[in-house]
Structures are given as C-alpha cells and as structure tokens.
Amino acid sequence: MQQDPASSQPPHRHRIDVMGERIISQVAEWLEHERTKRQNRKSQRAHGSRRKHHKDDAEGSSSQETARTRRFSLDSQSSEVSLDRLQKIIDDSMSSLGLNAIPHHSPRSGKKSQRRRSIALHRIASSDTEFHDGDVLVPGCDGVLDNSKTLSYTGGNAADGEVASTSKHREEKERKAWLTFKSEIIRLTHTLRLKGWRRVPLDSGDAISVERLSGALTNAVYVVTPPEDMMGKAEGGKKNPAKLLLRVYGPQAEHIIDRENELSVLRRLARKKIGPRLLGTFANGRFEQFLNAITLTAEDLRDSDTSKQIAKRIRELHDGIELLEDEKDHGPAVLKNWDHWLSRVSQAISFLDAKMLAGDLGPVMNAADAWKQRGLVCGTDWPTFKAMFDRYRQYVFDRYGGSKVVRENLVFCHNDTQYGNILRIRPDDKKSPLMQPNYEHKQLVVIDFEYAAANVRGYEFANHFSEWCYDYHDEAASFACNVNKYPTPEEQDRLIKSYVNHRPEHRHPGASTPVLTPLATPTMGPSTPSPGPSIPGSSSSIVEFMLDARVPPGGWKEEEQRREEQVEEQVKSLIEETRLWRPICSAMWVAWGIMQAKIPGFDPEETPKGAEGDQPGAVMPLEEEEEGDPHGFDYLGYAQERAMFFWGDCVTSGLIKLEDLPEAVRNNIKLAQR
Template identity: 85%
Template sequence: MAGKVESGKRNPAKLLLRVYGPQVEHIIDRENELSVLRRLARKKIGPRLLGTFANGRFEQYLNAITLTSEDLKDPDTSKQIAKRMRELHDGMELLEDEKGGGPAVLKNWDSWLARVSHAISFLDAKILAGNLGPVKTPVDAWKERGFVCGTDWPTFKAMFDRYRQHLFDRYGGPKAVREHLVFCHNDTQYGNILRVRPDDKKSPLLLPNYEHKQLVVIDFEYAAANVRGYEFANHFTEWCYDYHDEALSFACNVDRYPTPEEQYRLIQSYVNHRPEYPHPGASTPVLTPVTTPTMGPSTPSLAPATGGSTSSIAEFMLDARVPPGGWKEEEKRREAQAEEQIKSLIEEARLWRPICSAMWIAWGIMQAKIPGLDPVETPAKSHGGDSSAVAAPEEEDDGDDQGFDYLGYAQQRAMFFWGDCVNSGLIKLEDLPEASPPMGHKG
C-alpha cells in the first residue's frame, strides 16, 4: 500500500531560479524591479514571482520556447506581439510618482550620465593620443574604429541635449510628454519573449482569439513609464539584431529594420486590439504629439446613459440608437480614427528612436570592461546602485557573453543616433567631423 502511494505521488512543480549578475546595481534597480513584478503578478502579467533572496529570485517555470530574431519578422507573430504590448500598456496603471518622474528613458540617461561621460572621455583621450595598444581580442576592436560615439563626447552630448529639447518642443513641453506616459516593458527584444507550449490540447491558448496570449514577456528590469512611441522604437530597432550570431552578435543590420508596411501592420494590430481587462484609467491612446488633433474615445457609447435598467419605453426604441448618418458612416468614422492613430504612433516611434539609441549607447558603455579606467565617484545614486566603478561587469545573461563587444554595440547604436539626427534636419551630414564613420540608415 505504501509503495502504491509512493509511486502515485506527483512530481514537484518546476521552478525557475534567477541569480543576478555581479555588480549591476548601478544599472538595474532591483528593488524597483521586484515591486514591478509584484504589481504584474496581481494583474496576471508575465511569470509569477514565487520568492526572493539576496542575489536572486524564484519564478514560475513556463513550458515555453524563446523567440528568435527571425520570429520578429513573421507577420502573425508580429501582430501577436502588438496585442500583448497593448494589454501591458492598458493593463498596468502607472503610479503617481512614475507619472511625475517623466519618461524613464530620460531618467536613466540622467542617472548614468556621470559614469558614461567619465568612461567615454577616457576612451576619446586614448584615441586622440594614439595610445591604444594592441588588439588582442574582438572586444579590443574599438581601437580600430575611431570614436565610440561617432564623434568626440562633447559633440555627441551637445547633440543629445539639442535633440531632447527638440523632442519636448514637438510635444509642447515636459508636462505634455507626461500626459502620454504608459507602463512599458522597454526591452522587447526576441530573447525576452517566450511562446508557451500548452500541455493541454483543450487549452484556451489554442483558440484563435487567445492564441496571442501564448506569448509571454519576461525580464522586466527596465520596465517603467515611457510613451508608446518609445516602446515601438525600441522594438523596431531590435529587429536589426541577432545576439546569437557567432561572429557579429553586437552588430546592427539596418537592412532588417521593419519596412513601413511591417511597422504599419504591427501598429495597426495594436490600435485595433481591445484588452479584456484594462486598468480604470486606460482609454484610447493619446497618440498625437506632433500635428494632428488628439482623438477621443475609440468606442463611443451609443446607448442612453441610464445608469441601470428602467421601465422606460425609450430603452426599447432600438432604431433610435442608430448614429447620425447610419452605421456605415459610423464605421467609416472609426476606420478614419484608427488610421489617424496608426499614423500618429508611427511618427511617435520615429521621434523617440534617437533617444532610444542614446540610452542603449550609454548602457553599452557602462557594461564594457575598460582596462585602465579609474573608478568614478558620483554624488547621487545612479539607477538603484551606489557609487562604484564605471567599468561594470557584464549583465546577467543565459549564455557566456565574455566575447560580446559592448563598445562595438554602442558605436553602431551611435550611427543609428546620428543617422536620425541628420534625417530630422538638426544637423547636416557634411557638418559632422570628418573623422566620423559614414552614417545613415533606413527609416
């Protein structure tokens, strides 16, 4: 009898153990990340947080596969990603301090600036002095490529400040930007998106209307308040990367950037999707920072606002609910409204792309191991950490990233940044220093 009981026991549930990488507190605010994970758990978004300890945590294990770089270009997968984005943006309400703090991408830049400035000034000085030393490994390749930021640091920093002001001007000031903020993931690269494989053939996830829910976003280290356009800008640029390429894992392949048609398809799916459980403040996206008028609610109420059931004869006069001009005109109005929202979001994504590039440039510089770089002490804590060396060990990763060229990654993102600045008309290509590598990319 005991043997039968023993053999009938179910296997323990699988858990996922995450151990944090060493000394990345100046990049990732772990306390904030855990707070976000708890909020997400209450909304049933992402894997459940099961427990924490000093340098790691336990999460729900999901029977899933990670998307590949090629999956992002698949039309059906792309539309499913868009739906999940909409559910995150509308499903998670921002806290008041998150709204008041403005876009997280700019907060990150400001908090990382002292470290980045110290590191890149050190590299610039070595380049200008010609005191580079031998290229021993692929991560030393920066010595052969010139300025990491495409120009010297003061020139790059001045252009970032100018573009930041340009961005605020397009919205009408920082306060107007804050009105557009939603809760964003901010790092929707293919490695952070899983596709769950349902064990049960009768699982609702196999139904057409729920198939997109097979996708689960993980790794919320950078999740915070940003505008929708930033989320799209970040996702679109991630199309250009294959972090599993054995030779060029850091490289940005601009030919892979989504075409206008691919951008339209994803954002159209986003605009037309209606999450089941939006937070109380969620409504039609505030999508129009540039020239078009802000649109109103996407699904206007056509029934009389009675506040509850009554015996009024008017409730049964169904024909009276037909909108002016009839249903065909109403359908045309909604289609035109959706089209306006799609165009606005495409423009907003283009507008935030240089800021997105600048943040990941800073991230790459902070991740790089730079021999000979002295620590810099900062008066204020940067993104959740204390004042320690700029040259940070690499971030936690599933694989061995000792060979990842962080400075090469930063430099190629700098080319993206400068290309967008040229396209925006803030600087002419011929006005850039001659030492800068060729710039420009597809829009």
C-alpha cells in the first residue's frame, strides 16, 4: 500500500508547516490593518487640508500645508514601498507552502496575542543585518536625503539653546539648513526602523549631532550621534540608539558606482562578518554600523607594524571571499570599469582638450579653475593617451600569455586601500582578543567597498602602494601625487612577505597560496605568448607537519631553507606583477577623476556620440557657465597627476621614449625609481 506523503513527514516538519501558516496569517492580518489605517489617515489629511484652505486665506497657510505635505511624503512613500515588499513576501511564502489562500488564524488570548504579533513583526524588520536562508536582510526605502546645503564640515552639533551674538544672516541660514538636514535624518531612521532610533522624537533635530568626516572623496560621510540624554544605560529593556555612520552618495558617483552591485558585495561580506554592518539603505545613501575606531593617516601606512597588519587583512579578504564564475568571466574589474566609463570620459576630456587647444578658457576665478593653467589634462590629447592605454593593455595580456591565464589569477580585491578607508578599532576592554599579538592585526577594518571586485593580486598592491604617494588632508595640494613617497623596495618586500606568510583562519575552498612563476620578458616588437603567472596550489611549512612525520631528506634545516626560498620567489613574482599593473591602475584613476569633475559648460546629456564617443560635448553659453567648487577636491588636478605617473611607467616599460613625449609631459613626468 502506498503511504500518504503528508503522513510520512516527520512530526517536526509538520509543526514547521503549521507555524509557517500561522505566521502568514498573522502578518497578513497586520498588513490589512495597516493599509486600512493608512487609507483613513490619508482621507483625514485630505479633509483637514480642504477645511484649512477655506478657513485661512492668509498666504502663510499654503506654505505651512506644503511643509506638512513634505514632512509626510517621505514616511508615506517609503511605508507604501515597505508594505508592497511585505505583500510579495507573503505571496512567495504561500506559494512555497502550497497555499492558494491566506490561512485563517484565531488568536488565543486577544490583546496578549496581538502584542506578540507586533513584537514578531519588529523582529523581522530589524536593521541589524539579519540573515534568512543564508542571505542578508537589510531594510531599504526610496527616500532621498538632500545634503547639498550642508556640505561644510561644521554646523551639525547639537544646539546649546543659544545663538551667538556675532551670528549673522549667513550663519543663521546655515544653522537652519543643518536643522532641516538632521530632522530628515531622524525621519529616515524611523522609516528604516533602525534599532533604538524610533525613540528619538521626530522634532528633535536640534538635539542630535551630525559631524561630517573628511577624507571621503566619492561620498559625504557623517557620524550621527543621538541626544546626550539617551547615551546612558537603557532602562526597561528598551535599547537606546547607537551612533550611526551615514553615507550620502556624491552627485557624480551615479555614473561611476554600480550601487546594486555594491550592496550585493556588502551582503556577501556580511555573511563572513567582514567590515561594518549595513543597517539600512535609501535612494541616495545608507546607514552603517559606527565603529569606535580612528582612521589611519598617510604616515600610518609607512609604519612597519601597521604595514604588516594591512597585508594580513588584505590576504584575509582575498582568501575569504570566493569569486563567482560570472565575475571571473568578466575579467579584471579595472578594465571593466575603464570600458564602462570610456564613452563619458571621452566626451568630457575631448571637450576640455578642445577648449585648451583653442585657447577658449575664460578667466581663472578660483582654485577649481586651476586646470586652465596646467595644460592638457592627460598631458597629450585624448586620442594619444587612449592609444597608449590600449597598447599597454595588450602588453599586459601578452606578458601573461592570454586572458585565460589572467582569469586564473583573479581574486576578490578591495581596489581602494587608501589610508582613509582603513580604520583601527579601539577596544574598550583591555582583555579583548584584539589585544592579543596573534589577533592584533584584526584591529584594522577596511571600509568602503564601492570598487571591490575581481582583480589580480598585483593590481591590489599597485593601488595600495600608489596611495602612499597621497595626502588627501594636505591643504595646499590634496590632489598631488608625490612619487618620492612611493614605498622603497624594502618596504614593498616587507608588506608582500607578510601577505605571503599569513595563513587566514577562514578561507574559501578555492583559496590558495600565490605561487607565481616569473612573467615573460618584455619585448618591444610583436609579443610572444609566455607561460605567465600561475597558481598551482598551496605551499607547505614545517609547522604544518604532523609530529610523527618523517624527517625530510637533508633534515628540517634544509626544509626550512627551501621554504624561505619559495617565499622569496613568491614575493619577487608579486612585486613584478605589481609593477606591471601600476600604469593600468593610474589610467583608471585618471578616468575616475575626469568622471568626478564638475566641468563648467559641459553637458554630457547633449553630447553627440561618434563611433567611440570622442566628439566634444555641447557647450553652454559662456554667461550661463557655472563656477566650479572653490573648496572642493581638485579632480582634474588629480587626473593630471595620475596621467604623469602613467606616462612615467610607460617610459620605464620601454613602450615610449621620453624624448617622444610633448615638452609639457617631459617637464612634469613622474618616475618612481623603485
């Protein structure tokens, strides 16, 4: 006799199905209740608006009503999106349980049961990077946070109840802008249900502190501190709000960063507990866990102990996150970025070249116009620069022996390990594991994974070593590249040897020790395919041997010597690979600087595109040109400095002779003699 499939299920499986139906019925009941309540509120607001319109003929009433509508808009729109998402979850859950209709549920004990439903819902909507079936659940909404009037680094402190007597109209205007900004932040925390922050009243913008951090170039980053009277110990089991890290995306970044991919990467990192927790997202930014940490400085990179710790953290990232096959198929992300940005970069730089070559520059009004005095941004015209990049790109692949070999060497890289993206946690407890010598390197936390993707190890090191040349807090020239600060051979050897010798505790199945064969010798004519680098597998160390293992021929001393020779060979190969990818790294950041720059008179949306998008963009009338930001980062200056570094490496590689370059490039070229 055939057994009934339902009866063959184990008892615990039956209980799970019953619980699933019960949860669905509870959530569905709540959802219907919320939709009805929201509809009633909308009707009441509309009715109240009509009554007020007839009652008050004063001009101020219209502005007050507009302000109130604006206040409610963020919550209502975001809540509607949240309810729609919840409806989809219910529909999917019903389908997985084989249900065609929402099951009926009768609470056992009235109000008590209703309270339990409310608690369960808040737990589901938690913002603390929770997991469901191995995936990370992070709340999100479509709200937009406008920080355009609060880009200064001051003005976000909690009010002390007084306005300075010396305060003038400008200071008062800025104070009001900050107050509006902080009020909208609180509203967003309520919408996203960030833990503890729903206890902060919506009208308490004056009571919270918002401090902008310097050093971030793509985004505006803030530390959001709750009211002081809520910083103490929580009472009655309620959790007080914690400090938040708020990230508002830059206006130009939408053309550079794939935000969906970035959030996907952050979820993968969360599974491995790498980096700060992601707490909530909105249309143009996100909230992250605030860590009690300090940002490294430019000088910290040169500290020997810190440098070794950075190497270990890089190794843990490379070995901790396994690349997807699709990511490997797309090849190095640095080249993917270049290809993706190429059309827009070509339009912008061609526009600048045309103005420079025509002498149609206009007056130099502030620091943002300094590019007008420095000549062509890439040192040469754009077609010449692009042609050299294409030639060097082919040169790199020839050195490996083809794209298949490059694919084998790809790992998950951060790709932006500048000092501002590395934090050092300050443990509150002296007995913290982070204070132990073996775990001290874990005090370092790498943040900002906007550019994290597949690249070769050499690119990661090329990018990191190039960042030694920058001090983004230099008031005179934060964009300048000082190649004299590029790490010495000894400093490079120290970091990469620490990387090779480190054995992460948690490695993905495909991780292996980077044993690289020497790259092919460069040729100036047509390149011959070379064996290129390869990763045959993990090397062994005598500390990994069993105590009863046989003594190797020649004894342990000879084995240890072979191990040291192997490490030295790996270090040498990685340093060679680093130098190979340095010009590619520079070129990508040249493109990045051009993409980020606000160029007066250039409108990419009206640019006629040719075969490669190299035609100049549409030019606005001179009187309508906007001024650049005099206090902002000099992106075009940064791009030009990186271009000079690129040309220097091309000369060193033998792909072009110094005397064949324009005089302006010869006079400003950057050669890292290391």
